[in-house]
Amino acid sequence: MLTKRIIPCLDIKNGRTVKGVNFVDLKDAGDPVELAKKYTETGADELVFLDISATEERRKTLIPLVREVAKAINIPFTVGGGISSVEDVKLLLQNGADKISINSSAVKNPKLITELAKEFGSQCVVVAIDAKEIDGQWKVHLMGGKTATERDVFEWANEVEQRGAGEILFTSMNNDGTKKGFANEALAKLSETVNIPIIASGGAGTMQHVADAFINGKADAALAASIFHFQEIEIPELKRFLKLNNLAIRL
Template identity: 80%
Template sequence: MLTKRIIPCLDIKNGRTVKGVNFVALRDAGDPVELAAKYAETGADELVFLDISATEERRKTLADLVLRVAEKINIPFTVGGGISSVEDVDILLQNGADKVSINSSAVKNPQLINELAAKFGSQCVVVAIDAKQINGKWTVHLVGGKVSTELDLFEWAQEVEQRGAGEILFTSMDHDGTKNGFADEALAKLSELLNIPIIASGGAGTMQHFTDTFINGKADAALAASVFHFHEIDIPELKLELKNKNIPVRI
């Protein structure tokens, strides 16, 4: 049976992890490669690296990081942040990334999704969507949530599927950082409307939240950052808990 995936997300700036990551066993907690290897060892099913650098050299720094990660870890990983062209994706995939995640660039240029799917295959194209409710309507936001668009979450999600996205990473900005649980209602609706996997993001605080998002939110995977980085939830323990709730996981 296909298992539900647990995905730690690492924020990267200038080739280093950003948030103070609290791993006692690490020599260098700011080294994304070492952190990634640690997560791979402890049962993470996949990793996401989100680059938030804003420097001129960011493309090269990210490409170098991808190469170092691919060299070290034996589980799949996705890279996102500032990817806006076929050339950007080409170098990241060549360097060993399994998937890329595009967000703002997909909204600005939806044709990019078609181009990436045609050139590299849908399986490596993740479209990340950040949204929050405005007057009861789930509205897509850009630039880490700073810029609002006219796009409706569900309409946009259906469009990206039609254009060839292989997966959707949905972050609820209403839930992100609250530790009150994932946006399960919206997630379940996405799963019903679409026929590609949905990754839940934003709101993880307890192990119960993961159970809820897999059962009520019908999510295929759940992504979180700080609860893993700060050991509030450890992945082996989380997976045992999910297994006890009869949710299929890889142990």
């Protein structure tokens, strides 16, 4: 049976992990490669690297980093942040990334999704959707939720699928950082709207929250950052918990 995936997300700036990662047993918790290895060993199903550097810095640091990560780990990983062209993606894939995630650039230029799917295959194209619920309407947001657009999330998800995206990474800006659980209602509606896998993001605080995202939110994967980085929840413990809740999990 296909299992539900647990995906730690690492924010990267200038080739280093940020967000005060707090691993006592790592020599250098700011080293993305060491963290990636650690997560791989403890049972992460995939990893996501989100590069938040400015464009100029990104060019210099991201590619060598992707290469080092690809050399070190033997599970799939996705790279996102500032990707806006076929050339950007080509370079990342050539250096060992398995998938890429696009967000603002897809909203500004939806044709990019089509081009990427055609050139590299749907399997490596993840479209990240940052969403915020305003007056009962889920709207697509840009710039980490700062900029609202008029796009309806579910219509956009449909378009993204039609254009050939292989997966959607859905982040609820209402839930992100709250540690009060995922936006399960919206997630479930999204799963009914499209027929590609959905990664739930934003709101993980407890193990039950993750279980709820799978059971009520019908998500195919759950992504989280701080609960893993601060070791509030250990992946092996989380996976055992999910398995006890009758979810299909790789142990």
